[in-house]
Amino acid sequence: MEQTLPDPSWPAPSTEGPVRATVSVPGSKSLTNRALLVAALADGPSTVRGPLRSRDSTLMAAALRSLGITIDEAPEGTWRITPGPLRGPAAVDCGLAGTVMRFLPALATLAEGPVRFDGDAQAGTRPLATTLNSLRLLGARITGNGLPFQVHGTGRLLGGDVAVDASKSSQFISGLLLSGARFEQGVVVRHLGTAIPSLPHIEMTVDLLRAAGVEVDDATPETWRVAPGTLASLDMDIEPDLSNAAPFLAAAAVTGGSVTVPGWPQRTTQAGDAIREILAAMGATWHRTADGLTVTSTGHLTGVDLDLHDVGELTPTVAALAALADGPSTLRGVAHLRGHETDRLAALEQEINGLGGAVTQTEDGLFITPRALHPGHWHCYADHRMATAGALIGLRVPGVRVDDITTTAKTLPAFTQLWTSMLDTSR
Ligand SMILES: O=C(O)C1=C[C@@H](OP(=O)(O)O)[C@@H](O)[C@H](O)C1
Numbered sequence: 001m002e003q004t005l006p007d008p009s010w011p012a013p014s015t016e017g018p019v020r021a022t023v024s025v026p027g028s029k030s031l032t033n034r035a036l037l038v039a040a041l042a043d044g045p046s047t048v049r050g051p052l053r054s055r056d057s058t059l060m061a062a063a064l065r066s067l068g069i070t071i072d073e074a075p076e077g078t079w080r081i082t083p084g085p086l087r088g089p090a091a092v093d094c095g096l097a098g099t100v101m102r103f104l105p106a107l108a109t110l111a112e113g114p115v116r117f118d119g120d121a122q123a124g125t126r127p128l129a130t131t132l133n134s135l136r137l138l139g140a141r142i143t144g145n146g147l148p149f150q151v152h153g154t155g156r157l158l159g160g161d162v163a164v165d166a167s168k169s170s171q172f173i174s175g176l177l178l179s180g181a182r183f184e185q186g187v188v189v190r191h192l193g194t195a196i197p198s199l200p201h202i203e204m205t206v207d208l209l210r211a212a213g214v215e216v217d218d219a220t221p222e223t224w225r226v227a228p229g230t231l232a233s234l235d236m237d238i239e240p241d242l243s244n245a246a247p248f249l250a251a252a253a254v255t256g257g258s259v260t261v262p263g264w265p266q267r268t269t270q271a272g273d274a275i276r277e278i279l280a281a282m283g284a285t286w287h288r289t290a291d292g293l294t295v296t297s298t299g300h301l302t303g304v305d306l307d308l309h310d311v312g313e314l315t316p317t318v319a320a321l322a323a324l325a326d327g328p329s330t331l332r333g334v335a336h337l338r339g340h341e342t343d344r345l346a347a348l349e350q351e352i353n354g355l356g357g358a359v360t361q362t363e364d365g366l367f368i369t370p371r372a373l374h375p376g377h378w379h380c381y382a383d384h385r386m387a388t389a390g391a392l393i394g395l396r397v398p399g400v401r402v403d404d405i406t407t408t409a410k411t412l413p414a415f416t417q418l419w420t421s422m423l424d425t426s427r
């Protein structure tokens, strides 16, 4: 007898009414993984409150533990990180995490012994050679030019001046800066190439290093100088992840509702903060109170022409919003998204068009003309932000099935619970 296998895809919930909810979003991936790394290099134990627990941060923590760092997790969610001598042999699983594959090799040069790096098959397609070559220029011995590769740590790195082409990822620069104070000569990183994407993420790196007492000179554009020295231990709260908050705020925007995210920081280096102004440019309104950031909308969104170079992480959410807007949109400045978890420009074009949309890739972005969309399968390509973009479109288009919603575990394992309870409280 023929058997039909159950469809493992996730039926994205849709709603005709406005979404009205308060959604508490877990900690920032970018802050959590930087805090872990800086704490691992510090001269004493650090306390990190409210860290993100997700695949990317678990991989970072596991890698640091295998290198000799102690990370104790208290039940209320606080991490206590106690540095120790960094040592190999160790094995680092990068998964699909850019922060692990591009931040940890520099730290691994400071370990005594070999450190082997590997990751998901799809991680092998993400740009990485710049990280390895820049470390070689600073004195490291590394075998391999991409995943898998091995850092032959000697417990020290000379450091000094290095020129880097970071036009494909800001993480090439952040990775060198984060460990740079522990290099014998510190590090001077100069960018040579077309514009660096995601600059707020480099500001976040500099900010965190300064919080650890490291001297960083970023007065010259596209040049960073990290003085050699010790890193002080951290005592910090992790902000909510504002890029992960974006699809929830966008849910208010596309349904004519109102969503509040508690704990929205007054001042932040997170690129995701830009979602406020993007939603405002599309016709929604936002205001901040002691309760958090609230986005309210009539449900009618205008098309926009936006350069997302600094905030590329938001592109899948913004593309989904644009597909549901009243007029066409152009998203520019995000050619580097071809090297994210998947080629996000190709994936967004393919998936929105698969539901009847009209999206065209340009050299550095997307041109999106809203069309009436129909039910269908939405493929994620192992990309957490493709999954949440599919959920957002599904809110307004009944019958969208997201093929692998579990990929949201990369940065937000609780996504489906938060999404469905946002809808439950709205009914
Ligand atoms: O340093 C970081 O934490 C990040 C930097 C950015 O990478 P790119 O510069 O490669 O875009 C961003 O997109 C990524 O999600 C996180």
Ligand SMILES: C=C(OP(=O)(O)O)C(=O)O
Binding pocket: 096, 097, 098, 099, 313, 340, 341, 385, 411
């Ligand atoms: C690009 C992203 O991640 P990563 O840190 O793996 O580069 C992202 O989260 O959108």
